[in-house]
Amino acid sequence: MADRSSTSAGKKKPVSRSRRKPAGPALHYQVSMPDPASHTFKVEITLTGAADHCTLAFPAWTPGSYKLREFGKNVSSFKATGAKFEMLDKQRYRLSGIKGGNASVSFDYYADELSVRTPHLDDSHGFFLGTNVLPYLEDINAMPAKGDYTVSIKPFKGWKVATSLPTVKGKPNTWHTDDYDVLGDTPFEVGTHEVLSFSVRGIKHDVAFYGYGNYDKKRIVEDTRKIVEVQARNFGGLPYDYYLFIHHMTPDSGGGLEHLNSCVCGWPSWNFKKEEDYQKFIRLVSHEFFHVWNVKRIRPAILGPFDYSSEQHTKALWIMEGMTQYYERLWVARAGVCDADTVLKAYAETIDREDNRPGRKVMSLEDSSWLAWTKLYMADENFLNTGVSYYSRGAQVGLLLDAKIRNATDGKRSLDDVMRYAAKRYGWPKPGFPEGAWEELVEEVAGQKFTRFWNDHVKGTKELNYDEVLECYGLEMSRDKEGFEPWLGFTTSSKGGHLQVGAVHAEGPARKAGLQPRDEILALDGHKVHAKTFEDRVSELKPGSDCTLTLFRREKLVEGCLRVGRQPAGKLVLRPRKKQSPTQRRNYRKWLAKR
Numbered sequence: 387m388a389d390r391s392s393t394s395a396g397k398k399k400p401v402s403r404s405r406r407k408p409a410g411p412a413l414h415y416q417v418s419m420p421d422p423a424s425h426t427f428k429v430e431i432t433l434t435g436a437a438d439h440c441t442l443a444f445p446a447w448t449p450g451s452y453k454l455r456e457f458g459k460n461v462s463s464f465k466a467t468g469a470k471f472e473m474l475d476k477q478r479y480r481l482s483g484i485k486g487g488n489a490s491v492s493f494d495y496y497a498d499e500l501s502v503r504t505p506h507l508d509d510s511h512g513f514f515l516g517t518n519v520l521p522y523l524e525d526i527n528a529m530p531a532k533g534d535y536t537v538s539i540k541p542f543k544g545w546k547v548a549t550s551l552p553t554v555k556g557k558p559n560t561w562h563t564d565d566y567d568v569l570g571d572t573p574f575e576v577g578t579h580e581v582l583s584f585s586v587r588g589i590k591h592d593v594a595f596y597g598y599g600n601y602d603k604k605r606i607v608e609d610t611r612k613i614v615e616v617q618a619r620n621f622g623g624l625p626y627d628y629y630l631f632i633h634h635m636t637p638d639s640g641g642g643l644e645h646l647n648s649c650v651c652g653w654p655s656w657n658f659k660k661e662e663d664y665q666k667f668i669r670l671v672s673h674e675f676f677h678v679w680n681v682k683r684i685r686p687a688i689l690g691p692f693d694y695s696s697e698q699h700t701k702a703l704w705i706m707e708g709m710t711q712y713y714e715r716l717w718v719a720r721a722g723v724c725d726a727d728t729v730l731k732a733y734a735e736t737i738d739r740e741d742n743r744p745g746r747k748v749m750s751l752e753d754s755s756w757l758a759w760t761k762l763y764m765a766d767e768n769f770l771n772t773g774v775s776y777y778s779r780g781a782q783v784g785l786l787l788d789a790k791i792r793n794a795t796d797g798k799r800s801l802d803d804v805m806r807y808a809a810k811r812y813g814w815p816k817p818g819f820p821e822g823a824w825e826e827l828v829e830e831v832a833g834q835k836f837t838r839f840w841n842d843h844v845k846g847t848k849e850l851n852y853d854e855v856l857e858c859y860g861l862e863m864s865r866d867k868e869g870f871e872p873w874l875g876f877t878t879s880s881k882g883g884h885l886q887v888g889a890v891h892a893e894g895p896a897r898k899a900g901l902q903p904r905d906e907i908l909a910l911d912g913h914k915v916h917a918k919t920f921e922d923r924v925s926e927l928k929p930g931s932d933c934t935l936t937l938f939r940r941e942k943l944v945e946g947c948l949r950v951g952r953q954p955a956g957k958l959v960l961r962p963r964k965k966q967s968p969t970q971r972r973n974y975r976k977w978l979a980k981r
């Protein structure tokens with residue numbers, strides 16, 4: 387593994403292109419950052435071959451993150467040369483009076499939101515996605531026009547650029563694509579990041595590290611290589627000629643975002659030392675990388691080509707994200723990056739949490755997917771009672787579906803076959819699948835109808851039953867402690883040093899006693915409690931007894947009298963049976979064993 391000075395240079399690198407004569411309009415973006423501490427990118431766009439009027443539009447959202455983020459809001463000092471301009475709405479600029487097809491615009495772009503999906507510039511680095519900072523040219527349907535999109539970046543002194551776009555031959559720090567969806571999907575990391583590399587199937591992969599922390603970068607790179615290898619083996623190759631991992635390690639970092647040939651993972655700087663924390667991080671890498679196939683290539687038609695102007699709805703996000711959560715765990719086990727017990731523990735934790743969530747009886751996976759923009763991405767304290775996450779619930783259904791396909795085909799086929807088939811049939815750049823088509827793919831692979839399963843668990847809210855999973859792989863599921871423990875039926879949070887009621891479980895004692903989200907908790911049975919002691923104090927209560935909570939509700943002192951409830955003690959554990967049949971042993975091996 388070599389430490390490269392720039393990810394745009396190297397042995398095997400993104401395909402360089404000579405500049406072609408544009409067939410249609412051409413946009414050349416120039417992004418500079420002369421004063422990083424101002425958090426302001428300077429952007430200039432030169433248009434050639436344009437009509438006498440045209441519209442530049444900033445996306446309202448970015449793929450993979452289903453929330454309106456209104457990237458046009460960060461623009462100021464917009465100017466046009468060789469054209470007049472008017473603002474059509476919050477994010478679109480109409481240029482008119484263009485002569486000879488040539489015009490240019492410039493603007494300042496404020497970037498001070500450090501996350502994997504938003505633009506950021508300060509004295510440590512610059513980061514943005516194409517959708518954040520670079521507007522697209524609208525075609526007659528107000529979708530991104532086909533054209534020549536070229537980006538040049540002038541890094542701050544001493545900084546370099548990591549990005550996954552193909553470079554333009556002979557032009558330093560310049561990249562090109564003829565598809566705005568590719569440009570919009572591309573992250574640009576500009577700074578002094580360290581880059582390590584590895585190769586899989588002759589294809590170069592770079593890993594760029596921004597930030598600091600207690601991580602072992604060589605271990606991360608080696609584990610990532612194993613994850614790439616095992617996924618490549620499943621799909622019979624890699625669908626790109628270069629891949630870039632960008633890791634953001636700062637105290638507040640978190641989350642991940644997938645792209646066509648790259649991903650960005652955020653992780654808190656100091657959360658790498660504990661093995662459990664590291665395993666969660668490497669599962670995030672596994673998750674984002676699996677999106678190379680699931681969502682970036684296999685996707686519902688609405689998720690590419692993209693309409694960036696407003697929310698785009700699909701019932702299939704549970705496949706895109708839930709299946710990816712299901713698989714992120716399989717890949718790390720199959721790659722030998724963690725043992726099977728760790729993976730089984732992760733599935734058991736999801737089952738334990740999600741099967742006790744009141745919202746599972748209210749919201750189906752399809753509804754959770756469809757309403758992602760206003761439910762999961764805007765989840766309030768009542769989402770516990772009225773909603774499910776298409777990530778976790780989708781992963782549970784993935785676990786069931788995989789076993790069901792194996793059982794239906796005597797272990798000859800599995801969800802792996804469905805994924806391969808979906809990639810072949812609908813993988814980008816082919817058109818995405820129509821809503822509802824995934825069910826047909828599963829049935830074709832399994833050779834039987836799954837109508838009831840779909841009605842019960844995808845369109846409906848029927849309780850999940852794990853018997854088929856346990857039988858298929860020879861597993862047993864039980865709790866690691868017998869009996870019950872006290873339960874008050876609410877979560878807590880800490881705000882400004884004050885302990886507060888978080889979400890109130892619809893079927894719990896707190897709900898019956900009238901406790902409300904944001905009540906400040908002062909005392910339990912007349913004695914002061916705070917964040918550090920509250921859980922211990924509750925654990926000493928007796929199920930069936932009464933207790934009193936003293937609270938501030940909007941600064942008024944109130945009391946809540948609760949009849950202490952009970953919940954099963956300990957944790958749910960999923961483990962292989964001591965005696966597995968030969969079929970179960972075979973299924974278990976094919977499912978989870980290192981390969």
Ligand SMILES: [Zn+2]
Pocket residue numbers: 673674677706707710
């Ligand atoms: Zn994801």
